[in-house]
Amino acid sequence: MREPKQERAVRTRAIILRAAAEVFDELGFSGANIREITHRAGITQGAMYFHFKSKEDLARALMKAQPSTVLPHTATSGLQGLVDLTLVWSHQLRQDVLLRAGVRLTGEQNSFGVHDATPYREWAEVLAERLREARAQGELADHVDIGSMADFVVSACTGMQMYSQVATGRQDLSERVVAMWQHLLPALCTGEARASIDASASRAEALTHSGVPVGERIAPSVLASRGR
Amino acid sequence: MREPKQERAVRTRAIILRAAAEVFDELGFSGANIREITHRAGITQGAMYFHFKSKEDLARALMKAQPSTVLPHTATSGLQGLVDLTLVWSHQLRQDVLLRAGVRLTGEQNSFGVHDATPYREWAEVLAERLREARAQGELADHVDIGSMADFVVSACTGMQMYSQVATGRQDLSERVVAMWQHLLPALCTGEARASIDASASRAEALTHSGVPVGERIAPSVLASRGR
Numbered sequence: 001m002r003e004p005k006q007e008r009a010v011r012t013r014a015i016i017l018r019a020a021a022e023v024f025d026e027l028g029f030s031g032a033n034i035r036e037i038t039h040r041a042g043i044t045q046g047a048m049y050f051h052f053k054s055k056e057d058l059a060r061a062l063m064k065a066q067p068s069t070v071l072p073h074t075a076t077s078g079l080q081g082l083v084d085l086t087l088v089w090s091h092q093l094r095q096d097v098l099l100r101a102g103v104r105l106t107g108e109q110n111s112f113g114v115h116d117a118t119p120y121r122e123w124a125e126v127l128a129e130r131l132r133e134a135r136a137q138g139e140l141a142d143h144v145d146i147g148s149m150a151d152f153v154v155s156a157c158t159g160m161q162m163y164s165q166v167a168t169g170r171q172d173l174s175e176r177v178v179a180m181w182q183h184l185l186p187a188l189c190t191g192e193a194r195a196s197i198d199a200s201a202s203r204a205e206a207l208t209h210s211g212v213p214v215g216e217r218i219a220p221s222v223l224a225s226r227g228r
Numbered sequence: 229m230r231e232p233k234q235e236r237a238v239r240t241r242a243i244i245l246r247a248a249a250e251v252f253d254e255l256g257f258s259g260a261n262i263r264e265i266t267h268r269a270g271i272t273q274g275a276m277y278f279h280f281k282s283k284e285d286l287a288r289a290l291m292k293a294q295p296s297t298v299l300p301h302t303a304t305s306g307l308q309g310l311v312d313l314t315l316v317w318s319h320q321l322r323q324d325v326l327l328r329a330g331v332r333l334t335g336e337q338n339s340f341g342v343h344d345a346t347p348y349r350e351w352a353e354v355l356a357e358r359l360r361e362a363r364a365q366g367e368l369a370d371h372v373d374i375g376s377m378a379d380f381v382v383s384a385c386t387g388m389q390m391y392s393q394v395a396t397g398r399q400d401l402s403e404r405v406v407a408m409w410q411h412l413l414p415a416l417c418t419g420e421a422r423a424s425i426d427a428s429a430s431r432a433e434a435l436t437h438s439g440v441p442v443g444e445r446i447a448p449s450v451l452a453s454r455g456r
Binding site for chain 2: 120148151
């Protein structure tokens, strides 16, 4: 039986994005080229250009896909959800080449003439959603500005992974995330909430070594063909 | 009268570093080349190689020079000193091409095969010194781990300037620094200290628009010839 056309397109797009992620993760934007990506994906140049019109187009798709590599692995809400997103992110950055390529490209984008704050803003929106839940659940201290805090955590995570990358090859990234919450949580949450939030190294371990299966939600948002 | 040899060497080194900073700031590490830097500095290739043996050597010198572009502009100590360093840094990043090149190269270093945490660690040490002063002055809350907090502020500043660069061309960087202190100070300092620390937008304005002269300390640390 022939595979339906739409499913085949989604599968091809997934194969291309993974090949592109591997090449970008290894060589960065300037070092990567479409021919190598096409070769590694085992597809024709025609198939490539049907899905992505340029190297920049591929880079943008990977930059945009970051939250979808983390979200399916967290089920918690409110402040615990916020903490868990950052813990899972710090682990996935070592495991998931799609996330790693997205992060590298977001940092390098100036060097290839792109100035796109969307990847930062989309992360901030994901975190802001958890902060709004926290406010609704009475966990968030009154003075906290949700937009400003979400932006700050995105910035801090961005910088921590850069520092950690050159200092330890990202081996200490989860420890740095745990330290961030030690610095932020006391002012962030109400007294009652503080006791119930687990932002410890042991939770980082548990969340990241439990073999959480990749959620189904990853497929539509990263892989859906944009109808080219 | 002939200029003494050592003074001439320091002056040449300063001219080379400024030319290199301009070129790296514009084109990044991969886009820059020694010929263009030599041309812009108006020196011979021999003079260049007397001071810096390679493009990487130049890049390392600029990465290392970052704190010396900020320190001479702050005179305060303790927590106010810590806050002022970050406010001045956010301003200097828009004004000082040496600092801007150092920051860009530090972020790009992976792409040219360097993994050097020294620039991050040197910033962290500068901030840790202010935190130790704060502890001695009784400003710092007991639970604060100085090394971890210093590392965290360096990470946060690194990420804020990246986010701010693509979002607003760094126009909102000082506002982001002010927001960072709103998030951090409540847990960072003792109740008495909190009232006396000014981390407001108006202080950022005052510090950065008062035309503070460049201190003398900038010369020896950035410009001293390493005896090549």
